[in-house]
Amino acid sequence: MVGEKMETDTIAAIATPMGESGIAVIRISGSEALPIADKIYRGKKKLSETPTHTVHYGHIHHPKTGERIDEVLVTVMRAPRTFTREDVVEVSCHGGLIPVQKVLEAILLAGARLAEPGEFSKRAFLNGRIDLSQAEAVIDLIRAKTDQAAKIAMQQAEGRLSRMIQKLRQNILETLAHLAVNVDYPEYDAEELTSQLIIERCEEISKEIDHLLLTARQGKILREGIQTVIVGRPNVGKSSLMNALVQENKAIVTDIPGTTRDLIEEYVNVRGIPLRLLDTAGIRETEDVVEKIGVERSHQALEQADLVLLVLNYAEPLTEDDRKLIRLLEGFTKIVIVNKVDLPRQLDLDELRSLLGEVPLITTSLIEEQGIDQLEEAIVRLFYLGKMEMKDHTYVSNSRHVHLLMKAQESIEEARSGLETGLPLDMAEIDLKNAWQYLGEIIGDAVAEDLIDQIFSQFCLGK
Ligand SMILES: Nc1nc2c(ncn2[C@@H]2O[C@H](COP(=O)(O)OP(=O)(O)OP(=O)(O)O)[C@@H](O)[C@H]2O)c(=O)[nH]1
Numbered sequence: 122m123v124g125e126k127m128e129t130d131t132i133a134a135i136a137t138p139m140g141e142s143g144i145a146v147i148r149i150s151g152s153e154a155l156p157i158a159d160k161i162y163r164g165k166k167k168l169s170e171t172p173t174h175t176v177h178y179g180h181i182h183h184p185k186t187g188e189r190i191d192e193v194l195v196t197v198m199r200a201p202r203t204f205t206r207e208d209v210v211e212v213s214c215h216g217g218l219i220p221v222q223k224v225l226e227a228i229l230l231a232g233a234r235l236a237e238p239g240e241f242s243k244r245a246f247l248n249g250r251i252d253l254s255q256a257e258a259v260i261d262l263i264r265a266k267t268d269q270a271a272k273i274a275m276q277q278a279e280g281r282l283s284r285m286i287q288k289l290r291q292n293i294l295e296t297l298a299h300l301a302v303n304v305d306y307p308e309y310d311a312e313e314l315t316s317q318l319i320i321e322r323c324e325e326i327s328k329e330i331d332h333l334l335l336t337a338r339q340g341k342i343l344r345e346g347i348q349t350v351i352v353g354r355p356n357v358g359k360s361s362l363m364n365a366l367v368q369e370n371k372a373i374v375t376d377i378p379g380t381t382r383d384l385i386e387e388y389v390n391v392r393g394i395p396l397r398l399l400d401t402a403g404i405r406e407t408e409d410v411v412e413k414i415g416v417e418r419s420h421q422a423l424e425q426a427d428l429v430l431l432v433l434n435y436a437e438p439l440t441e442d443d444r445k446l447i448r449l450l451e452g453f454t455k456i457v458i459v460n461k462v463d464l465p466r467q468l469d470l471d472e473l474r475s476l477l478g479e480v481p482l483i484t485t486s487l488i489e490e491q492g493i494d495q496l497e498e499a500i501v502r503l504f505y506l507g508k509m510e511m512k513d514h515t516y517v518s519n520s521r522h523v524h525l526l527m528k529a530q531e532s533i534e535e536a537r538s539g540l541e542t543g544l545p546l547d548m549a550e551i552d553l554k555n556a557w558q559y560l561g562e563i564i565g566d567a568v569a570e571d572l573i574d575q576i577f578s579q580f581c582l583g584k
């Protein structure tokens with residue numbers, strides 16, 4: 122179980138990104154944070170004699186040589202009103218690699234231990250300040266690539282998902298209580314009644330989990346972006362399309378077929394929809410070893426695709442490679458882009474239409490910057506996200522949570538169907554307990570220690 126093994130040593134790490142900046146912050150947390158800081162800080166007062174949540178001007182000195190390292194502002198925050206619920210000292214020094222490293226070194230020499238990635242957040246969790254889903258939201262917040270993704274993470278960090286999970290667990294507990302009454306006092310002979318009641322409650326709980334799961338897909342999209350893969354034969358204009366959507370010359374464009382040899386990835390925001398855009402090597406039969414690897418990677422990229430943009434050439438007849446690709450892409454969510462409409466037409470559009478069926482088809486001249494607007498509209502329409510508002514929806518966006526919600530859902534379903542087919546009540550009791558347990562794992566109740574370590578190790582240093 123969590124919370125028993127409590128690390129009590131004092132840890133320190135740089136909390137701001139490495140590189141040149143105006144200021145950088147080094148965070149110290151633990152019972153010795155103040156005495157350690159006092160060993161290297163010189164200012165008007167000793168830090169251990171200052172009131173909590175105050176800021177102090179002074180200098181950091183090397184604990185051994187006494188050399189003055191930097192001019193700093195130090196924030197003193199005493200337990201329990203801190204992020205980790207331990208004593209915390211934050212040293213704001215000058216940015217830039219050398220001062221930051223030197224101040225950190227001084228702090229470590231004075232007795233702190235270098236924190237592991239995520240260790241501050243882990244302490245916040247172990248000390249009960251945040252639950253696991255909130256801690257994970259902090260990771261998401263740091264990694265968010267779009268405003269909306271950040272908003273979801275923020276809501277989760279504030280405990281919105283946790284409250285919903287707690288409510289669900291409460292429901293299950295109450296249901297279990299009903300069960301227990303019956304199981305323990307069979308002389309009441311209320312088995313029928315109880316069974317009916319439990320079935321109804323299972324249905325309610327199941328509906329609520331369904332609702333949460335429904336938000337998961339949108340959550341994933343907003344967090345990670347719609348995985349969009351641009352494919353097509355060599356030289357049709359895939360990299361040109363990438364550049365047009367990114368509005369930058371990210372990918373090399375030449376008239377030599379087979380220019381792009383590796384995957385090029387870029388995030389773009391198409392009218393508020395985050396796309397994770399992948400430009401790929403043109404797909405064709407080839408003997409060139411390097412190109413062959415590129416083509417293989419293009420195929421692999423397709424496996425992960427939420428959306429495929431298939432580019433065809435208006436100025437050439439459909440080739441066998443094109444037809445193969447169209448067949449390969451059956452069942453994918455896709456948009457077909459017929460590029461180079463500035464050139465004389467060679468492509469049989471009627472044939473293409475009949476091959477494609479209902480698939481949206483956009484014509485472009487990327488060289489003349491024509492058709493991009495229509496393509497963007499098609500993307501928006503495809504995902505109905507144009508009208509989507511964030512409002513108060515709780516989004517489940519973490520695959521670990523989705524998995525556990527599904528497991529809980531299965532257990533509830535088993536309880537319900539078991540009762541309906543007349544299985545004894547204590548079978549349902551086991552299933553309900555399992556569901557309760559799975560939901561608990563989302564918020565970090567009853568989570569194995571190695572999982573905790575794994576989750577927190579995804580953090581960056583200083584978090
Ligand atoms: N006329 C015309 N040429 C275009 C258009 N779009 C792209 N091109 C040209 O077509 C050539 C190939 O473009 P790329 O974007 O490199 O094509 P690609 O599909 O990425 O090619 P590979 O990476 O080799 O598979 C370049 O010379 C582009 O300038 C267009 O709309 N009209």
Ligand SMILES: [Mg+2]
Binds near residue numbers: 374403
């Ligand atoms: Mg290319």
